[in-house]
Amino acid sequence: MLNRTADSVARATPEPLARKVRGISDKGLAWLFISPTILLLLAINIFPLFWAIYLSFTNYRANRPNEVVRNVGLANYKRILGDQDIWIAMQTTAHFVFWTILLQTLIGFTLAWLIDRKFRGHAFWTTIILVPMMLSPAVVGNFWRFLYEPQIGLFAYAISFVTGIPATQIGMLSNVSLAPWSIVIVDTWMWTPYVMLICLAGLRSIPEYIYEAAEVDRASNWRQFWSITLPMALPFIMLAVLFRGIENFKMFDMVNLLTGGGPGSTTEVASITLKRQAFESWRTGYSSAFAIILFVAVFGLANIYVKALNKVKQR
Amino acid sequence: MADVHIKGVSKAFGEHVAVDTLDLHVADGEFVVLLGPTGAGKTTTLRLIAGLERPDTGSIHIGGRDATMLSPAERDTAFVFQQYSLYPHLSVYDNLAFPLRSPARRLSEDAVRRRVEDVAKMVRIHHKLNNRSTKLSGGEMQRVAIGRALVRKPSIYLMDEPLSSLDAKLRAELRLELKRIQAELGATMLYVTHDQIEAMTMADRIGILADGVLVQIGTPRTIYSEPANLHVAARLGQPAINLLPTGLLPDGDMPAGTKTIGARTEHLSIGKASNGHADGVVDWVEHLGDQNHLHVTVGTKKLVTLTDPDTQLEKGDKVIIRYRAPLFFDQAGNRIANR
16 A cells, blocks of 8 residues: 555656656755855855956956956065055054944943843834944945035034034044044944944843842942953953954945045045055056955954954853 | 841732742751742742842841841842852852952952862862863852852851752762751751752751742651641652541541541551451552562552562552551641640
């Protein structure tokens, strides 16, 4: 009876397909299923990476495809590492990363700590705080440009209302000393909620009875914060810093939309330099070398950092 | 050390009444064990004394001082939680030193070291003082947690099932240790458990809690041999007491109003039936090594009692069963005192 059912099922399967499928081993089938993903990854991630590595050793220019491509060895790398402008761009990037992370971590952790008090309506406020993060960077960049407008912008108006300085003198995006901060402010506004979310997860993971034990042990709120809350949330804070650090090291969209690297080159972070070299000067080989240097730098720093993070987690 | 006096304390969580007008006095240096099933209000009672919960009504006096509205820090109690509530990022030493480093104490680091080392020896963890607290086994973690309570000299030690997450061997070991330490320190201790052996072996007095009510409190001997009602009787004894209706076996001399007869092993004499008459049939002999559990069917009822390891009784044997001064309970389940 059972045999007959199996037979009829086998007979119902179209003959050519059945024969084809039967010949494949489990491992072969697994490869078959993941091959589309692997092909896609190879095509849009791995191949361009190796292509860029190749180009970084040449004098190739993408706007002159017919010119003979010459192998120039390490010349591109030598020129980049000796280029004053590149180092200034790297410095600008470092400043930018430092300040955004500092502000986002401080504000994000404080907000998470407040939300974790579980006051009335904390869920509502969490949602409100998360809104900036959900917007598209293009939208955020554009409307902050309006907010920063000296004549019609709300930001300049509010600052002048508080300080008494005429709004027309508050050129957030055109003033050499204010422009870097205008970007730091927008990035902080947009990504602090992200840091807050991760910190909140960390705070929520601390069991209530540890606090109760500390309370019975006569630890003040201050001491509970320093000896329980902070050390136990630290791996989460460090993780948030890592994510934001990598992200801001290659920051491009917001800077490009708000200042485009200006005024002058005061907000020219590495990625803006890269874009100028690659798509304005069309020095494809040179900018490929720069991209590789940036990649190695981020990769190396992130690895060192992850080692430190693991150490903290294992305590 | 100090005594603790709880008067008419109630605590409800929403609709659920966890503790119902509880009166309890723990004398200075006394070891009181609260015994009851899950949800009887044992933990809530401890938390009320520690100040982790506020009572709805009633008062709590610690060392003669009204502590009802004081914060946990002001009460000076020490609490051992059921979970290993260690500070995970600190070493064993720092965990033990944590309560001593409270600014309220102002102990020199030298004094802290001496105290921590003393206690570490007492709970036998001194060889692991520099380990991370997360790198310990369950038994070691709980010993650190107990040690952290012991480093202080609080008015009372509160222990919430501290041994329940340990394996049987370790539990037996720590049970003895705790009793020894308590006696050594002359500590006032309120200990919560659902394990009758812990209660019987450690307590000066046992309090039986059921549904937030303190049903009976007394020495282990009293609780065991003179239980106030069926509930208390059923909580103690291994195997559990046999509760039989009257008339099942020859009742003998029985006080008026008896509805149920409670018979533990020592209340029963069992012998092989010889002259054709029998009260029950042996169902099964459960060999536990040092002793045997004897399962007997009497009419429609089943009896379980202890018997010698070298018993001659076997499955299917007919037996004669007689009471030997058993416990008598009335219609409402309360015990009727003999004579």
